[in-house]
Amino acid sequence: MSxxxxxxxxxxxxxxxHVAWMCAAxxxxxxxxxxxxxxxxxxxxxxxxxxxxxxxxxxGHLPRKSEGEFSFEEAIVLRxxxxxxxxxxxxxxxxxxxxxxxxxxxxxxxxxxxxxRGSEYAGVAxxxxxxxxxxQAIPYSLGAGGTLLERVQLMRLLxxxxxxxxxxxxxxxxxxxxxxERWAWTVGGLAVALEPMLGFMSGAVNPDSMLYAVSAxxxxxxxxxxxxxxxxxxxxxxxxxxxxxxxxxxxxxGILPGALLGLTALSVxxxxxxxRAAYVSLALAMGxxxxxxxxxxxxxxxSGGPPLGIVSDxxxxxxxxLSHELGYIWQLYLPRLPGMGSDFAGVMTTxxxxxxxxxxxxxxxxxxxPGWVYELALIPAVLLVLLCARSxxxxxxxxxxxxxxxxxxxxxxxxxxxLIGADSYLSFxxxxxxxxxxxxxxxxLPLLAAAIALAVRGVPRRWGPVLGAVLVTLxxxxxxxxxxxxxxxxxx
Amino acid sequence: xxxxxLIVVLPLWVLDAxxxxxxxxxxxxxxxxxxxxxxxxxxAAIGIALSRSPAVVVRVSSVQHVPLERTRDRxxxxxxxxxxxxxTTAIRLRVFAFLGPRVVIRVxxxxxxxxxxxxxxxxxxxxxxxxxxxxxxxxxxxDVCFTLFLNGDETAELVGERTxxxxxxxxxxxxLPGRVRIEYLRPxxxxxxxxxxxxxxxxxxxxxxxxxxxxxxxxxxxxxxxxLCLRLALRGLE
Numbered sequence: 001m002s003x004x005x006x007x008x009x010x011x012x013x014x015x016x017x018h019v020a021w022m023c024a025a026x027x028x029x030x031x032x033x034x035x036x037x038x039x040x041x042x043x044x045x046x047x048x049x050x051x052x053x054x055x056x057x058x059x060g061h062l063p064r065k066s067e068g069e070f071s072f073e074e075a076i077v078l079r080x081x082x083x084x085x086x087x088x089x090x091x092x093x094x095x096x097x098x099x100x101x102x103x104x105x106x107x108x109x110x111x112x113x114x115x116x117r118g119s120e121y122a123g124v125a126x127x128x129x130x131x132x133x134x135x136q137a138i139p140y141s142l143g144a145g146g147t148l149l150e151r152v153q154l155m156r157l158l159x160x161x162x163x164x165x166x167x168x169x170x171x172x173x174x175x176x177x178x179x180x181e182r183w184a185w186t187v188g189g190l191a192v193a194l195e196p197m198l199g200f201m202s203g204a205v206n207p208d209s210m211l212y213a214v215s216a217x218x219x220x221x222x223x224x225x226x227x228x229x230x231x232x233x234x235x236x237x238x239x240x241x242x243x244x245x246x247x248x249x250x251x252x253x254g255i256l257p258g259a260l261l262g263l264t265a266l267s268v269x270x271x272x273x274x275x276r277a278a279y280v281s282l283a284l285a286m287g288x289x290x291x292x293x294x295x296x297x298x299x300x301x302x303s304g305g306p307p308l309g310i311v312s313d314x315x316x317x318x319x320x321x322l323s324h325e326l327g328y329i330w331q332l333y334l335p336r337l338p339g340m341g342s343d344f345a346g347v348m349t350t351x352x353x354x355x356x357x358x359x360x361x362x363x364x365x366x367x368x369x370p371g372w373v374y375e376l377a378l379i380p381a382v383l384l385v386l387l388c389a390r391s392x393x394x395x396x397x398x399x400x401x402x403x404x405x406x407x408x409x410x411x412x413x414x415x416x417x418x419l420i421g422a423d424s425y426l427s428f429x430x431x432x433x434x435x436x437x438x439x440x441x442x443x444x445l446p447l448l449a450a451a452i453a454l455a456v457r458g459v460p461r462r463w464g465p466v467l468g469a470v471l472v473t474l475x476x477x478x479x480x481x482x483x484x485x486x487x488x489x490x491x492x
Numbered sequence: 493x494x495x496x497x498l499i500v501v502l503p504l505w506v507l508d509a510x511x512x513x514x515x516x517x518x519x520x521x522x523x524x525x526x527x528x529x530x531x532x533x534x535x536a537a538i539g540i541a542l543s544r545s546p547a548v549v550v551r552v553s554s555v556q557h558v559p560l561e562r563t564r565d566r567x568x569x570x571x572x573x574x575x576x577x578x579x580t581t582a583i584r585l586r587v588f589a590f591l592g593p594r595v596v597i598r599v600x601x602x603x604x605x606x607x608x609x610x611x612x613x614x615x616x617x618x619x620x621x622x623x624x625x626x627x628x629x630x631x632x633x634x635d636v637c638f639t640l641f642l643n644g645d646e647t648a649e650l651v652g653e654r655t656x657x658x659x660x661x662x663x664x665x666x667x668l669p670g671r672v673r674i675e676y677l678r679p680x681x682x683x684x685x686x687x688x689x690x691x692x693x694x695x696x697x698x699x700x701x702x703x704x705x706x707x708x709x710x711x712x713x714x715x716x717x718x719x720l721c722l723r724l725a726l727r728g729l730e
Contacts, residue, residue, distance in 0.1 A: 019724060019727070019728045022720055022723070022724050022728075023724070025720060026717055026720045026721060026724070029713050029716055029717050029720070030713075030714075030717050032713055033710055033713040033714055033717070036695075036699070036706055036709060036710050036713075037695070037710060039698055039699070040698070040699065040700070081698050088588075088617055088618040089618065090584075090617075090619055091549055091584075091675065093694070094694065094697065094698045095697050095698040096694050096697060097697075100697070100698075101697045101698065101702060104697075104698060146700075147700070149699065149700040150700040150701070152700065153699070153700035153701070182728075183728060183729045183730060185728070186724055186725070186728030186729055187729070190721060190724060190725075194717075194721070342643075343645060344591075344645070345643035345644075345645065346593060346594060346613050346641055346643055347591060347593075347613045347614055348614075351614075352591075352612070352613060352614025353591070353614065356614060361616060364617075365616045365617050366617045366618065366619075368615065368616075368617075370623075371611060371612065371623070428645075429564075429644075429645045429646070430647055431590045431591075431646070431647065432590060432591040432645055432646040433590060433591050434590060436590075436591065462522075463522075465520065465522075465523050465729040465730065466522045466523055466526040467526075468725070468729045469523050469526040469527045469530065469725045469729055470526050470530045472527075472721055472724070472725045472729075473527065473530035473531055473533075473534050473721075473725075474530070474534075476534065476717070476718060476721050477534040477537060477538065479717075480534075480538060480714060481537070481538065481541060483710075483714070484538070484541065484542070484684075487691060487695070488546060488684070491691045491694040491695050492546045492684075492687065492691060
């Protein structure tokens with residue numbers, strides 16, 4: 001890279017507010033903390049994601065088997081850390097004696113000496129796109145001389161860095177979307193940085209951590225485009241981000257319609273001043289954005305599989321009436337409307353799946369807080385919702401002027417929620433809400449940051465920063481207590 | 493031995509105090525007061541949480557845990573020959589569900605309810621913990637009756653030990669294939685504070701790098717997070 005480019009890059013990075021970097025540092029340090037507190041593999045599907053990285057790093061090929069067995073090295077470590085015994089069994093703690101530690105160290109050495117390369121089997125991760133795993137192959141390879149647990153920890157550190165990026169872009173999104181009150185950006189940014197579930201997932205080997213960062217960057221770029229207008233450069237960046245998202249995790253498909261709509265809306269706006277050049281930018285961006293889909297299509301057709309892989313499988317397994325499926329998806333998030341069948345009788349999904357999930361259920365969904373904590377959390381949650389609504393009502397005129405931007409964010413939101421709902425519907429009614437887990441909604445964290453920033457603006461100007469200070473302390477306390485809950489579960 | 497938290501975090505706070513005081517003039521008193529008050533409340537909440545004792549299992553009804561019965565409909569069952577240990581604060585029932593139903597547990601002695609508790613719906617996992625009002629004395633020969641308020645959608649799986657039908661838990665329709673595993677919980681003898689050294693030792697096992705320094709590192713990292721948040725709140729909220 002030339003000196004001029006480096007200087008330009010430095011100048012651009014220098015324009016990022018100091019506070020944004022501090023928010024990123026908070027999120028990153030917090031995720032590192034979670035990565036130490038959470039025992040290896042005690043995060044949903046972490047063994048499968050590690051197997052995927054192992055396969056890419058050691059063989060340069062993608063895993064092919066979603067059913068089978070882990071490699072010898074991973075299997076022996078999973079046995080030594082007693083994954084099966086501890087996961088979903090809250091009365092069992094992690095290993096606690098010197099003898100168990102010695103066995104683990106012996107097994108780690110044994111695994112290291114294994115001549116087997118890679119892992120054809122990667123379970124549920126097999127169907128995921130490869131970008132996150134390819135990036136994780138770097139720390140994995142850097143730790144090649146160490147044990148598998150050391151490599152897992154190094155990979156977790158890269159995920160933590162992605163957690164920092166999520167907070168950084170969420171802050172920047174709030175800055176672009178709500179530019180008037182600078183102090184509210186900090187509250188929004190810290191709301192994301194201290195979100196326990198973000199720390200938990202970013203402290204693990206899981207492509208969700210990168211999906212959160214990419215989605216946050218996408219939200220930021222869209223907000224910037226709506227505020228400052230779109231140039232060819234920003235259009236290509238947006239297209240590139242969409243491509244990266246598609247290469248990161250299948251769930252990004254839910255965000256895709258909204259992202260493409262945003263790109264189109266920005267181009268139509270830009271065409272008023274730039275003319276046809278705006279549509280050329282749109283074509284370039286669309287080309288970049290959808291290139292992974294084209295490549296994926298080609299690969300699947302060449303291998304004789306369904307054209308869109310797992311997405312085709314999901315469509316092929318669709319069943320029941322569309323209206324019932326839509327009713328189910330609605331009820332997965334919101335109270336039942338008249339005329340809908342009852343799919344979640346006795347469960348208030350908004351609260352019991354999503355709010356309680358946001359408050360925290362960690363480990364393999366086996367580490368909740370005591371019931372009263374969720375009851376208590378209702379008070380600040382309801383207050384924040386009311387304040388946010390008040391702020392939105394007060395700014396109704398400004399909202400109308402930004403209708404197209406809001407429609408784009410809503411489409412991204414509804415798309416992701418619809419995807420999660422549709423996937424959950426595949427296993428309904430045997431399992432009521434298989435994917436009813438808050439971690440799947442965290443790509444929408446920038447919207448949470450904006451909602452919190454709006455909420456603190458819902459009180460008179462003089463009291464806004466005061467409420468902000470109280471909220472920052474509340475978020476920090478929530479995060480500390482969540483980590484203590486994790487510590488109590490595994491080491492108590 | 494001094495608390496590792498203090499060893500690591502206190503110097504950081506002292507170092508940070510200088511910068512904080514320097515910024516003091518620029519920060520509104522209302523924000524300072526709000527931060528100080530909320531930080532004190534937060535510290536008290538964390539202190540109280542750590543001064544409590546973790547729940548320990550004092551009795552288990554069955555050693556094995558094998559799947560007994562899958563159901564999607566409301567299920568009420570009673571299990572006789574149980575012992576309710578003194579000071580039991582919760583009963584943990586082995587039931588697996590993705591989106592668990594409301595659960596009501598009653599403990600009966602000669603047909604009279606001596607303890608009961610409810611857990612609302614929406615729980616996830618392989619066990620459900622139902623809080624109970626404390627009984628000061630151990631009661632033998634009790635019946636533990638539980639109801640899972642399923643509605644025909646979600647599946648719940650009872651887990652326990654297969655037994656002869658005379659020993660098994662009973663529903664109105666007849667005996668289950670065995671006894672459901674029931675764990676009785678009560679607060680242990682030590683607080684989290686006094687358990688801190690053993691927790692720190694365990695945190696250093698089973699990880700990439702072993703040693704109790706892991707706990708010190710975690711404390712230092714969280715101290716740094718807290719200090720950054722404080723500085724952000726002081727500087728960024730003006």
